[in-house]
Amino acid sequence: MGQTGTLDKAATAxxxxxxxxxxxxxxxxxxxxxxxxxxxxxxxxxxxxVAVRRSFVGRESRDVTRYVxxxxxxxxxxxxxxxxxxxxxxxxxxxxxxELAHGVPELRRFxxxxxxxxxxxxxxxxxxxxxxxxxxxxxQRVARFDRPRNRVVGRRAM
Amino acid sequence: MKKNRRRSHLEPPVTEEPAEQPAAESAxxxxxxxxxxxxxxxxVIGALxxxxxxxxxxxxxxxxxxxxxxxxxxxxxxAPSRFGSPAGDVDESARRVWEIAFGLMVRRxxxxxxxxxxxxxxxxxxxxxxxxAGLALxxxxxxxxxxxxxxxxxxxxxxxxxxxxxxxxxxxxxxxxALGDAELDAIIAEAEEKASALMAVCAxxxxxxxxxxx
Numbered sequence: 001m002g003q004t005g006t007l008d009k010a011a012t013a014x015x016x017x018x019x020x021x022x023x024x025x026x027x028x029x030x031x032x033x034x035x036x037x038x039x040x041x042x043x044x045x046x047x048x049x050v051a052v053r054r055s056f057v058g059r060e061s062r063d064v065t066r067y068v069x070x071x072x073x074x075x076x077x078x079x080x081x082x083x084x085x086x087x088x089x090x091x092x093x094x095x096x097x098x099e100l101a102h103g104v105p106e107l108r109r110f111x112x113x114x115x116x117x118x119x120x121x122x123x124x125x126x127x128x129x130x131x132x133x134x135x136x137x138x139x140q141r142v143a144r145f146d147r148p149r150n151r152v153v154g155r156r157a158m
Numbered sequence: 159m160k161k162n163r164r165r166s167h168l169e170p171p172v173t174e175e176p177a178e179q180p181a182a183e184s185a186x187x188x189x190x191x192x193x194x195x196x197x198x199x200x201x202v203i204g205a206l207x208x209x210x211x212x213x214x215x216x217x218x219x220x221x222x223x224x225x226x227x228x229x230x231x232x233x234x235x236x237a238p239s240r241f242g243s244p245a246g247d248v249d250e251s252a253r254r255v256w257e258i259a260f261g262l263m264v265r266r267x268x269x270x271x272x273x274x275x276x277x278x279x280x281x282x283x284x285x286x287x288x289x290x291a292g293l294a295l296x297x298x299x300x301x302x303x304x305x306x307x308x309x310x311x312x313x314x315x316x317x318x319x320x321x322x323x324x325x326x327x328x329x330x331x332x333x334x335x336a337l338g339d340a341e342l343d344a345i346i347a348e349a350e351e352k353a354s355a356l357m358a359v360c361a362x363x364x365x366x367x368x369x370x371x372x
Contacts, residue, residue, distance in 0.1 A: 060274075061274035061275065062274060062308075065308075065310060065311075068311075069311075078313070079311065080311045080312075080313040081311055081312075081313030081314040082311075082313070082314050082315075083311075084311035085296050085297065085300060085311050088296065088311075089296050097278065099282075099295060100295055100296050103294060
């Protein structure tokens with residue numbers, strides 16, 4: 001696991017669950033098992049936004065296409081069709097083109113978030129301190145957006 | 159006799175085959191004949207076609223196919239369907255004309271290294287202009303980028319979506335470039351000519367050479 005140093009630094013139980021999953025051998029699969037925890041799923045969505053923005057904002061948009069191809073190839077998933085387009089739509093949706101991801105079904109969104117977060121935020125590629133900062137920022141976003149004054153009526157928590 | 163001679167032209171030369179049972183040999187010949195014959199082409203009666211009419215040569219600069227005329231209507235917002243795909247059947251040659259015309263138009267509008275933001279903006283405008291068709295933005299963008307030669311994931315896009323993107327993006331780009339009638343006709347006619355040449359090559363690859371005259 002190797003995350004004991006950062007596990008106790010996460011403020012929330014959901015944060016600790018995610019850190020634990022990221023420390024597993026197959027992070028994407030471990031993250032996908034959190035689907036029954038609404039708080040973990042909510043936090044995971046914000047972690048996806050934070051991780052994607054830190055990785056891709058300011059870079060050439062075609063880097064996203066290349067990254068998706070590499071990621072899906074590495075995961076032995078089909079990289080030339082709909083899955084690749086949906087993954088690109090999710091990533092570009094998080095960095096300023098939200099309309100692209102409107103057609104992606106909810107369950108598929110969750111699967112793709114697990115794959116991308118499991119890749120972008122997995123240790124040892126991301127040092128523990130940086131990983132903690134990512135989760136902390138995601139927790140702050142959850143707290144900010146879930147304040148009563150910021151809540152969007154009818155918005156479904158994933 | 160004549161049949162045997164014809165088949166001898168189609169078959170590859172056979173060198174010293176061992177003697178076989180007559181029944182097995184004839185069954186094998188039947189099987190080989192079935193394999194050699196190209197699959198019967200079954201044009202859909204009344205389908206919109208992109209084939210040049212018999213006796214009409216391409217390259218005249220005028221639109222001569224039903225598919226070309228339909229594309230022109232779509233570009234001028236006069237097509238009967240506002241959802242991209244025409245209501246009736248469409249044959250392979252028509253799809254080919256539209257795909258080639260789309261590629262010509264895309265490459266006229268964008269450089270191969272065009273900024274993605276510029277492409278996205280054009281696609282968004284097209285989707286807005288043809289909102290009734292409900293174009294999928296990323297599918298359309300990927301088809302544009304593929305037409306520019308980029309390696310992008312365009313697998314398993316539905317055929318109807320591809321046709322809608324080809325027709326409606328063509329229309330939108332023609333509008334964006336403010337093409338006059340003569341320029342528009344020239345692009346469509348060029349697409350018809352290229353499609354016809356491509357279909358001829360495909361047909362010659364599929365079909366074995368005819369037997370030479372005795």
